[in-house]
């Protein structure tokens with residue numbers, strides 16, 4: 424049988440048939456979201472009901488919020504950056520890194536996450552489309568620097584020698600990073616895996632459509648059906664730390 428979703432004689436029962444292991448594909452794109460870091464102890468956006476200190480995410484993770492109250496926004500990211508030193512990659516991160524090492528085809532891991540757990544698990548072919556907590560960006564020069572500590576008014580940009588640093592994070596209303604590379608790779612892939620994302624935030628939530636139109640097999644690996652579950656040919660529900668090592672073996 425070819426991989427895909429087929430409806431049995433009993434129309435209510437859908438049998439998902441995949442007889443091909445991930446390693447038999449040639450060009451794989453993986454998208455991850457907050458759910459892959461949940462078992463490491465990093466709260467997902469849904470767990471927090473999209474809130475932080477009773478602020479709606481959309482009211483904190485925006486350029487307008489930063490212009491209105493830079494200290495509040497810096498504190499939001501300083502808190503999350505500090506938490507990185509208290510958490511470790513989990514088996515889901517490690518399963519992806521191990522698979523990348525032994526896979527002989529083309530592989531790209533695109534993450535919506537801004538934590539550094541994929542890198543720390545060993546992933547290398549990795550793009551952070553929404554930026555990274557451990558980087559800062561100069562508002563004047565646009566220069567991006569590694570920055571693991573707090574960002575505050577007394578932390579100067581090394582090139583401008585002025586307090587002009589913002590988190591290197593893609594906020595709502597800002598263009599995600601690496602979009603040309605991501606879309607070009609999606610248009611060529613033969614397997615698209617979406618792991619630990621609720622499928623609410625675009626353009627990431629639309630990647631499955633690009634992959635499907637390219638003829639790729641599409642698999643959603645999540646704790647529960649996402650907002651875009653119907654776009655996927657196959658579904659694997661459960662905790663990623665348990666399902667992924669098995670799926671990618």
Ligand code: BV8
Pocket residue numbers: 455456457458459461462467468469470484535536537553592593594595596597598599618619620621622623624625626627644645646647648649661662663664
């Ligand atoms: C843009 C950094 C345009 C910040 C983030 C249509 C098209 C284009 C844009 C839009 C559109 N409609 C609306 C928009 C605007 C907006 C948007 O999508 N809004 C939403 C709210 C409707 N999009 C944007 O603004 C984007 N920019 O479109 O620019 C443009 C064009 C030209 C010029 C300029 C601009 C930018 C969006 C990026 C925002 N930044 N992150 C930060 O982190 O602080 S988004 C942020 O929220 C995350 O990065 C992530 O992407 C998103 C949260 O989603 P998830 O990762 O899915 O997390 P969530 O908690 O929701 O779900 C977790 C899932 O895991 C759940 O399903 C759960 O069941 C599962 N799970 C839990 N535990 C486990 C698990 N699964 C497995 N195992 C477990 N153990």
